[in-house]
Amino acid sequence: MPSYDFPFNERIRTLLRLEDLFQKAFHHVDANHEHSHHCALLTLFQIMDVIDRAELKMDLLQELDRQKIGLNVLRGKPGIAEAILNETISRIEAAGAELRANTGKLGQALRDNEWLMSIKQRAGIPGGVCEFDVPSYHYWLGLGAQRRTQDLRQWLSFLMPISNALNVILHILRGSGSSSSFIAPQGAYQQMLGGTKPAQMLRVELGDQQPYFPEVSANKYAINIRFHSLELNEKPRPVETDVNFTLILCNL
Numbered sequence: 334m335p336s337y338d339f340p341f342n343e344r345i346r347t348l349l350r351l352e353d354l355f356q357k358a359f360h361h362v363d364a365n366h367e368h369s370h371h372c373a374l375l376t377l378f379q380i381m382d383v384i385d386r387a388e389l390k391m392d393l394l395q396e397l398d399r400q401k402i403g404l405n406v407l408r409g410k411p412g413i414a415e416a417i418l419n420e421t422i423s424r425i426e427a428a429g430a431e432l433r434a435n436t437g438k439l440g441q442a443l444r445d446n447e448w449l450m451s452i453k454q455r456a457g458i459p460g461g462v463c464e465f466d467v468p469s470y471h472y473w474l475g476l477g478a479q480r481r482t483q484d485l486r487q488w489l490s491f492l493m494p495i496s497n498a499l500n501v502i503l504h505i506l507r508g509s510g511s512s513s514s515f516i517a518p519q520g521a522y523q524q525m526l527g528g529t530k531p532a533q534m535l536r537v538e539l540g541d542q543q544p545y546f547p548e549v550s551a552n553k554y555a556i557n558i559r560f561h562s563l564e565l566n567e568k569p570r571p572v573e574t575d576v577n578f579t580l581i582l583c584n585l
Contacts, residue, residue: 336538338507339549344392345506345533347383348499354380355496362485365478371462373485377443378453380492384439390432393498396585397429400505421505428501431494442491449488502585506534510583520545520560520572524580526553531584538579545572556580 340346354376361373404422407413443449452470455461464471473481510532515522526532531553539545545560546569560576561569 335541335546336536337547337549338534338536339551340534341532341551341553347389348503349534351380351383351495351499352503354383355492358489362482362489365482367474367478367481370478370481370485371474374452374488375456377485377488377492378456380495381440381443381453384492384495389495390435390439393495393502394429394432396502397425397432397498400502400585401425401429421501424501428494428498432498435494439495440492443488446488506583506585507536507581509585510536510581512538512579512581514577514579517558517560517572517576517578520574520576522556522558522576522578524556526555526582532582533585534583536579536581536583538581540577543576543578545576547578 338349340349358373358376358380361369361376364370401422404418404425407418408415438444448469452462452467455467455470461467462470473484535549535551535556537547537549537558539547545562548559548561550557558578558580560572560578562572563569
């Protein structure tokens, strides 16, 4: 079932962007081809750019600690799956320990690698890492899949505490909401939000056979969803039929 996540604030938006980038990096590393490894390295550079723009380490640690405290309160209460609860708390503790063990700035070992930073600088120019621009990079790409994979995994290892922490937080976030089924008359749906604890993210799920995608405008007061269809070489069109969908509001 296709699903779409829409963050309500910049903090969750940053975590979702990083999750997407890490998934792409891991995929390209495992693909082994030199073009895939080129994409993996460019994605690693994008991850570095994202974490440079945010006070990410402290934010992740604070959220992990807050979730640990909240989950510990649930111990021994009726209706709680103790095994799942203990596993989640263990993941939180492990992710927090990894982050705290990294005493410097996140990814600093990569920034200290002068060769990597020279490639990163050239990578910002379209076609800027051709063999005549950076012969050393062309040489590295020719070293073989095993050497490239080893290097890429080592470089990514400096960023894994971030990946592990955000995976735990997003897992908790996505599991925090309950799903409700709705109909969007003529492809449009609006819902006013209330309560003292505003949602931080919503998920929209559609059936496999529904050729639509949602565009969402949302804040702590209201949700507006407009479904569109896509035809190649044309601008997306608003759907004019009723659309059945599932909505999940998530909150940490």
